[in-house]
Amino acid sequence: MGSGQVTSTSELFDFQGKHVTVAGLGVSGVPAAKVLHARGAIVTVVNDGDDARAREQAAGLQALGITVRLGDGATLPEGTELIVTAPGWKPDKPLFAAAAEKGVPVWGDVELAWRLRGPGAAPWLAVTGTNGKTTTVQMLASILRAAGLRTAAVGNIGVSLLDVVLGDEEYDVLAVELSSYQLHWAPSLRAHSAVVLNLAPDHLDWHGSMEAYAKDKGRIYEGNRVACVYNVADKLTEELVREAEVEEGCRAVGFTLGTPAPSQLGVVDGILVDRAFVANRQKNAQELAEVSDINPPAPHNIANALAAAALARAFGVPAQAVRDGLRAFRPDAHRIAHVADLDGVAYIDDSKATNTHATEASLAAYESIVWIAGGLAKGATFDELVAKSAKRLRGAVLIGADRELIREALARHAPEVPVVELDRTDTGAMLQAVTEARRLARPGDTVLLAPACASMDMFTNYNERGDAFAAAVRELGAGA
Template sequence: MGGQEVNWKDRHVTVAGLGVSGVPAARVLRGFGARVTVVNDGDDERARAQAAELEALGATVRLGDGDTLPEGTDLIVTAPGWKPAKPLFRAAAEAGVPVWGDVELAWRLRGPDAAPWLAVTGTNGKTTTVQMLASILEAAGLRTAAVGNIGVSLLDAVLAEQREDGDQYDVLAVELSSYQLHWAPSVRAHSAVVLNLAPDHLDWHGSMAAYAADKGRIYEGNRIACVYNVADPATEDLVREADVEEGCRAVGFTLGTPAPGQLGVVEGILVDRAFASPDDTEDGSRSQPERSPAELARYRRTHAQELAEIGDVTPAAPHNIANALAAAALARAFGVRPRAVRDGLRAFTPDAHRIAHVADVGGVAYVDDSKATNTHAAEASLAAYENIVWIAGGLAKGATFDELVLASVKHLRAAVLMGADRALIREALARHAPDLPVVDLERTDTGAMAEAVREAAGLARPGDTVLLAPACASMDMFVNYGRRGEAFAEAVRDLEAAHGGAEH
């Protein structure tokens, strides 16, 4: 069943799940004339309001029954979070009904002149990297947008390209989650990166191998470059296993000195030995015709192209430098010149709650990385500072913390633990850092954050960093990680006021 060539009026499509992906998908399919049935597990007030909106467009909506396959279904378009093991999908497999995600639907609906996709996935850093990439592409004068799992609908972007008054993009920076990739078998990116791999969402995928395989789908059919993390060999393994177009290159990024075919860091400079050319100039012009692959390979054995300085990346934490290198690699694969990489990185401002400096109080820095909701993200955050009073805890989602503590103990001055699963972190600290001062907060109301900040302030010394990097999800105490970070920032501001204001 293809995209633009499909006669949707002959199709009965079941949309699985309301919400941020299901409602737009149902609306788009009704616009193409498809007969649409929406099934949804929940039957709350919000779902009923969404159902009324779609029923007004001619869709049929079944609330409270997301497991039964509607009779006559030709295709299922599912919300990315619905697990493959659901009875609905088992019934679809038995009936020979294909299942697409909203990303697959967007890919199939692309027009003949659609913008290519530069795609980003990984356990951590996806949103920051795709935003950096979009900033670099914009600095190069390209019409682009950061779309996908970042919260901006790919369907909207693809359909906007097809309207006479719509945005005609040159290229799209696309963030894809493992869920989205699982349901997107046909997506073929211009170039793509897997930033890193660590255990996450294993309850959904069933195993680490299945999770990695879904991440690896992003490399399938790549045309120009498969970008991988030199420090994470599992990402390079996925490149080796991918079926790509002839001539597609494997390009690594590293925080060390890059080998030919890689991007890396030399004496505080981000450099490129994968796409460097003797014809790269400061103003982005090319004075010579394109060189042959053999000539370029010889050049890259002895030369590197300067892209930016570490100081051009905010914040300049090691994991964020890695994000910048990955974004730069994708941009360079698309032909972006060096100066645009530098200008785009300088222009980029990270979202809130991602290793964000809140204030300095009493000679102590307070940093909000509430977005560090798993152990892999927390480890990267903890590696960015020398002496840390660590605020951690929340919902562990099945995680264990021994490896995190072992990797990070050299940076820790003390820890303040809060949340439902704090005992798991406390026990790991007791095993591997028995002499570390640990405060265990029993209260689990939202006011616990203010107490955590006060306790951390009492443990910190001038020059230290009090770091909120919970390594856990937030929903035991807060609506989301954003609200958790806001509570931290509010507590720090109260501390700041008590000390007579911020330091400058």
């Protein structure tokens, strides 16, 4: 972990008269264009699509005097001095190659928000990782509120950082979720403290390689002032800390599900303990909360709680607020949500488990499982997931377009596990899937929807898929 005086680049950028190109309409592009225009920039919006929604958004911007070019996101407008891009635009787009050739900087919406913070703005406690970001940020916000601090969970969680930074409400500290896309386009972000929860292959089509993906995640540590929090069980997160250039005095702080070493948070006899933010951490530890205070107390969720606690403690939050905040926290729907118990079998909705890494954590939380899985694989492979989880599987019910990939992995690594494969992709398949899972389950088992796949082959999103599962369980319960 390199140290030294790192420039805190929150200097205000003078947009008056600057030619700024906004790449992409949508949830980040439209507000960015309006903000830049209001600050005197000469704004041109470029967008690949030219559909009805894009034309409607374009009309609203054009009414303000903003130029919009639909169906042409590849050409760099003449005179462009800065590009502000939607986070999803891939770095290999021709627009960015043209910008690099002319020395034009590219910012994302997070970078723009960072640059627009006023004097004395609230510091950011930042969270990224392949899985668990939203839960950790929400836990962190709950802990900060329990400490009496004015805070909000913002960023990739669905709350615009631009809106928060430019709004009238004042905050003491912000809990900020950041995706790898957002971090790629945020070169001057400097958090108070930050965590990379875990790293597994994801979005590699966007980043180009695992190395590039990890590098973008690691940007969250650059310039940290107090703590770079890493996952002791995921060595790559610790390597990213070692590579980061941080402020003098910033510390590396680990979290572990085991007994913590000095400068770590961990678990001892069902108690979350802190050996990082205490006096004489070689000998002392501070009790923070009990594992039973975490909802639900699954291993990966305990890890999320430890990461949130580490960031809160880095900000000076007392131990009691950690406990009170964790007790007050309620997870979002479709994140290991207990739906019902039928005939001694628990039915759990983890529709949010849309990749193998999240599903591995979900499967690890239960001893005997009838697994409902499948959907759009997005290029994923399932051998490692099945091999690690085989001993926990009572049976499997497979749905969705890419179910065959999971069936083949089960045949290779868990041939004794009974498998029901549903050759239908209509939304009504979920009731049949739950019915088949009920037939396979025994008292004490868990029927777990943890698809390891995206949902769009059968459902609008993972929320709708989880709702369909819950509705099917209730229908079976009503007819029991």
